[in-house]
Amino acid sequence: xxxIDHELRRFVVDNFLYGxxxxxxxxxxxLGMGIIDSTGTLELVSFxxxxxxxxxxxxxxxxxxxxxxxxxxQFTRRKLEQKQATGExxxxxEPVHSE
Amino acid sequence: xxxxxxxxxxxxxxxxxxxLRKMISLVRHRGPDDSGVYSDHGIGLAHAxxxxxxxxxxxxxxxxxxxxxxxxxxxxxxxxxxxxxxLLQSGHRFATQSDTEVILHLYEEEGxxxxxxxxxxxxxxxxxxxxxxxxxxxDRLGVRPLFYASVGNDLVFGSEIKSILAHPGVPxxxxxxxxxxxxxxxxxxxxxxxxxxxHELPPGHSLTFKDGELTLHRYWQLDFDASAGNGTSExxxxxxxxxLLLDATRIRLRSDVPVGAYLSGGLDSTIITALIxxxxxxxxxxxxxxxxxxxxxxxxxxxxxxAFLNTAHSQISCDYPDIARTFPEVIWHTEKPVIRAxxxxxxxxxxxxxxxxxxxxxxxxxxxxxxxxxxxxxxxKIRRFWAEQPESKHRSRLLRRLxxxxxxxxxxxxxxxxxxxxxxxxxxxxxxxxxxxxxxLTSRLKVFFSEDVRTALGDYDCQLELASCLxxxxxxWDGFSQAQYLETTFLLPGYILSSQGDRVGMAHSVEAxxxxxxYRIVELGARMPPHLKMKVLNEKYILxxxxxxxxPPAVLNRPKQPYRAPDGKSFFARTTxxxxxxxxxPETVKADGVFxxxxxxxxxxxxxTGRAIGVKDDMALVGILSTQILxxxxxxxxxxxxxxxxxxxxxxxxx
Numbered sequence: 243x244x245x246i247d248h249e250l251r252r253f254v255v256d257n258f259l260y261g262x263x264x265x266x267x268x269x270x271x272x273l274g275m276g277i278i279d280s281t282g283t284l285e286l287v288s289f290x291x292x293x294x295x296x297x298x299x300x301x302x303x304x305x306x307x308x309x310x311x312x313x314x315x316q317f318t319r320r321k322l323e324q325k326q327a328t329g330e331x332x333x334x335x336e337p338v339h340s341e
Numbered sequence: 342x343x344x345x346x347x348x349x350x351x352x353x354x355x356x357x358x359x360x361l362r363k364m365i366s367l368v369r370h371r372g373p374d375d376s377g378v379y380s381d382h383g384i385g386l387a388h389a390x391x392x393x394x395x396x397x398x399x400x401x402x403x404x405x406x407x408x409x410x411x412x413x414x415x416x417x418x419x420x421x422x423x424x425x426x427x428l429l430q431s432g433h434r435f436a437t438q439s440d441t442e443v444i445l446h447l448y449e450e451e452g453x454x455x456x457x458x459x460x461x462x463x464x465x466x467x468x469x470x471x472x473x474x475x476x477x478x479x480d481r482l483g484v485r486p487l488f489y490a491s492v493g494n495d496l497v498f499g500s501e502i503k504s505i506l507a508h509p510g511v512p513x514x515x516x517x518x519x520x521x522x523x524x525x526x527x528x529x530x531x532x533x534x535x536x537x538x539x540h541e542l543p544p545g546h547s548l549t550f551k552d553g554e555l556t557l558h559r560y561w562q563l564d565f566d567a568s569a570g571n572g573t574s575e576x577x578x579x580x581x582x583x584x585l586l587l588d589a590t591r592i593r594l595r596s597d598v599p600v601g602a603y604l605s606g607g608l609d610s611t612i613i614t615a616l617i618x619x620x621x622x623x624x625x626x627x628x629x630x631x632x633x634x635x636x637x638x639x640x641x642x643x644x645x646x647x648a649f650l651n652t653a654h655s656q657i658s659c660d661y662p663d664i665a666r667t668f669p670e671v672i673w674h675t676e677k678p679v680i681r682a683x684x685x686x687x688x689x690x691x692x693x694x695x696x697x698x699x700x701x702x703x704x705x706x707x708x709x710x711x712x713x714x715x716x717x718x719x720x721x722k723i724r725r726f727w728a729e730q731p732e733s734k735h736r737s738r739l740l741r742r743l744x745x746x747x748x749x750x751x752x753x754x755x756x757x758x759x760x761x762x763x764x765x766x767x768x769x770x771x772x773x774x775x776x777x778x779x780x781x782l783t784s785r786l787k788v789f790f791s792e793d794v795r796t797a798l799g800d801y802d803c804q805l806e807l808a809s810c811l812x813x814x815x816x817x818w819d820g821f822s823q824a825q826y827l828e829t830t831f832l833l834p835g836y837i838l839s840s841q842g843d844r845v846g847m848a849h850s851v852e853a854x855x856x857x858x859x860y861r862i863v864e865l866g867a868r869m870p871p872h873l874k875m876k877v878l879n880e881k882y883i884l885x886x887x888x889x890x891x892x893p894p895a896v897l898n899r900p901k902q903p904y905r906a907p908d909g910k911s912f913f914a915r916t917t918x919x920x921x922x923x924x925x926x927p928e929t930v931k932a933d934g935v936f937x938x939x940x941x942x943x944x945x946x947x948x949x950t951g952r953a954i955g956v957k958d959d960m961a962l963v964g965i966l967s968t969q970i971l972x973x974x975x976x977x978x979x980x981x982x983x984x985x986x987x988x989x990x991x992x993x994x995x996x
């Protein structure tokens with residue numbers, strides 16, 4: 243199992259705090275703490291899509307999905323599970339199609 | 342327009358001509374036409390002249406009839422013709438036709454109150470030998486600069502800090518509180534500067550130095566009274582504005598050399614250009630900047646204005662490498678870190694003006710401050726309106742009206758937009774409500790400060806310091822006026838008129854004049870009800886109402902776009918100049934000790950790999966790089982007299 247929470251925290255610290263972890267907790271609101279500015283969400287989404295090969299829909303762009311390391315982790319895990327489920331689904335379907 | 346410098350001794354020592362010549366030689370760009378030094382017991386005055394009025398007899402330092410008063414003067418007194426007439430009638434006799442001499446006679450008549458009668462832009466030093474008193478003064482809005490420092494019991498002063506640093510008794514040290522202020526407000530709060538021990542005479546202030554004692558005195562205060570215009574109709578406001586702005590423009594055309602104009606394609610400069618056309622019979626020459634980056638370029642509107650107003654126009658084109666190539670030289674002139682690269686194109690523009698044979702331009706500067714044009718006013722208005730009914734969907738939807746030109750912001754979901762702009766309950770009570778989002782964002786750049794700098798700053802809070810500078814009436818003003826006051830009193834002189842104005846204009850000996858900053862216009866604006874400045878969300882409504890008929894419809898009806906320039910990306914767009922590598926390298930950053938080298942390294946990495954897309958990264962890079970350049974040019978290698986900026990620029994050309 244990948245240490246998604248560690249990876250995400252590391253990205254937030256490196257990218258938005260330039261390596262200076264100020265000790266914020268994984269549950270802290272990144273908007274509230276001033277960690278993320280208006281373009282920060284776009285950087286975040288771009289990172290998630292590239293790193294985990296997932297698609298973040300416009301309707302996903304909500305603070306309840308993205309506004310803390312804990313929420314981000316949950317959101318990413320959910321997306322990965324969905325992807326896996328869809329992938330397995332299509333893998334099962336493939337032979338059917340090939341017949 | 343000119344440059345001044347000098348030393349006032351508390352004892353009988355004589356001004357040292359060699360030192361004075363050295364000090365003034367560093368601001369030769371401000372006045373390449375002539376220079377002069379006056380030295381006597383207790384005083385040394387120096388002057389670098391850019392001849393604009395009274396070309397033949399206006400040399401300085403200048404004295405009165407009996408040589409008891411001496412002046413070195415940078416600026417223009419636009420109402421000097423009227424003042425001269427009055428002084429003649431009172432029996433004063435003039436030896437020249439210059440505005441400089443008017444100040445001398447006016448001082449004879451009024452003493453230090455003379456500045457209250459002057460309408461202009463100035464920084465001057467007047468030596469009253471009878472009283473053995475030095476009198477320094479700066480114009481009301483801070484169009485022209487003036488700095489000073491105490492050295493032992495003496496006072497050293499100059500139009501630019503570099504002249505003061507040339508004095509052997511002045512230490513060359515960064516003022517960390519000044520740095521903290523720049524990384525919050527984009528400018529220092531006068532009298533503090535970015536250099537320890539060197540002070541800026543605040544706009545609207547005079548200073549006297551006598552017997553070693555220094556006294557600061559405010560002679561003008563921006564004061565809002567929106568109720569003052571209650572009995573006046575909109576039509577009357579518009580007519581008064583029409584008359585005054587025409588007059589402000591007319592007296593700013595007084596010059597013995599040709600006058601041009603900046604024409605950005607925006608509302609303000611187009612109004613000024615149209616007014617010049619009304620009062621001048623000669624064909625007008627205009628100048629502008631075009632950007633290769635399409636989202637910043639305003640050429641289409643410039644063409645509309647040029648065609649409509651029939652001016653002879655020159656444009657300079659600015660691309661990313663131009664910013665990187667020129668940046669070190671610009672910092673040599675701004676003498677403070679900048680958070681945005683926007684001063685650079687203005688520097689290139691003044692070169693275009695000088696190369697075209699012009700020394701004087703009129704601009705539209707000041708209209709956004711005085712008549713509510715900036716987005717920060719609109720943002721504050723919407724945030725406050727929404728905060729009154731936080732559950733209202735209709736009100737929060739207004740946030741989409743903010744910053745339409747910022748594509749990345751517009752890509753945000755409604756929920757995120759609301760999160761960015763939501764006012765905290767405590768913010769509503771803050772005197773800085775309008776400016777908190779900007780200052781909070783800029784303050785985040787302090788994450789780059791080194792541990793040493795953080796420790797030195799301790800729990801210093803620059804907002805508390807600023808709060809102590811507010812006038813007693815401030816808390817009684819409406820929110821719109823408060824925002825205007827903050828913008829006009831601090832950012833206007835501290836950044837717009839200096840880093841983006843005087844300093845980059847005078848770098849190429851070009852004097853800018855701003856009719857909207859005629860103090861009569863500023864006072865008129867301060868007595869106007871806010872709804873005439875921003876009608877619902879229509880900014881500068883009264884200007885459009887009063888001058889719309891003089892403008893091409895495309896310019897009148899265009900959406901407001903602030904002047905912006907390429908920022909951090911400029912330094913990594915194609916090639917990265919050698920000086921950028923050098924000044925941002927972990928070794929240099931660590932040795933200089935102002936910023937945390939590992940954090941800076943991460944930032945540089947973001948730019949190198951194209952991951953820096955946010956405004957915070959842009960501001961951080963420009964702020965850090967300009968500070969590093971400043972350290973090199975003014976602290977480590979100052980004796981090179983700006984040559985290190987040449988070296989940096991050359992390293993850029995070679996890369």
